[in-house]
Amino acid sequence: xxxxxxxxxxxxxxxxxxxxxxxxxxxxxxxxxxxxxxxxxxxxxxxxxxxxxxxxxxxxxxxxxxxxxxxxxxxxxxxxxxxxxxxxxxxxxxxxxxxxxxxxxxx
Amino acid sequence: xxxxxxxxxxxxxxxxxxxxxxxxxxxxxxxxxxxxxxxxxxxxxxxxxxxxxxxxxxxxxxxxxxxxxxxxxxxxxxxxxxxxxxxxxxxxxxxxxxxxxxxxxxxxxxxxxxxxxxxx
Numbered sequence: 001x002x003x004x005x006x007x008x009x010x011x012x013x014x015x016x017x018x019x020x021x022x023x024x025x026x027x028x029x030x031x032x033x034x035x036x037x038x039x040x041x042x043x044x045x046x047x048x049x050x051x052x053x054x055x056x057x058x059x060x061x062x063x064x065x066x067x068x069x070x071x072x073x074x075x076x077x078x079x080x081x082x083x084x085x086x087x088x089x090x091x092x093x094x095x096x097x098x099x100x101x102x103x104x105x106x107x
Numbered sequence: 108x109x110x111x112x113x114x115x116x117x118x119x120x121x122x123x124x125x126x127x128x129x130x131x132x133x134x135x136x137x138x139x140x141x142x143x144x145x146x147x148x149x150x151x152x153x154x155x156x157x158x159x160x161x162x163x164x165x166x167x168x169x170x171x172x173x174x175x176x177x178x179x180x181x182x183x184x185x186x187x188x189x190x191x192x193x194x195x196x197x198x199x200x201x202x203x204x205x206x207x208x209x210x211x212x213x214x215x216x217x218x219x220x221x222x223x224x225x226x227x
Binding site for chain 2 (some may be wrong): 036097
């Protein structure tokens with residue numbers, strides 16, 4: 001199975017800060033990496049697919065990069081509605097592993 | 108509008124069985140792969156199972172293989188998850204998820220989830 005290591009597990013930031021979340025995989029997955037946002041009590045929502053492609057309706061302050069085994073999710077200027085938990089996911093194999101999540105909190 | 112509505116969750120004793128359903132609408136159900144993803148209380152997301160568009164191919168996480176069965180009824184736009192030999196560690200919210208399965212598979216639509224609690 002492909003293992004996902006997401007860091008940090010939690011992060012405090014102020015509105016307007018630039019935030020970077022990283023995801024490392026145990027083997028190369030090319031660009032088969034997706035990012036999701038989940039707010040408390042809600043279902044997750046797809047933010048980025050294929051490492052860097054923005055899902056329709058997602059603000060452009062979100063961006064993804066990387067390839068192979070190392071990936072990043074960047075929020076260029078955090079807004080109040082961005083405080084949530086973020087998960088990476090690999091879809092390279094049919095065992096679609098998620099990272100353990102990064103909780104973004106208000107400083 | 109894409110809608111996925113899960114049902115069938117509840118409180119069940121260890122060793123028991125439960126069948127979850129997911130009613131899909133707003134899209135051509137029989138052209139999409141579908142998944143179940145679960146989330147234990149206070150924990151992260153865990154992929155459980157997937158089924159291809161015509162139901163001929165399925166995959167399971169090791170933790171549920173041999174106990175859970177995913178299936179679909181394309182005539183009635185419904186996805187199922189039959190869960191047998193339930194354990195306390197199966198306690199979670201179960202989400203029905205659509206796979207956009209384009210160049211890169213990704214989960215673009217999620218239901219609101221149905222809660223399963225395995226406890227005596």
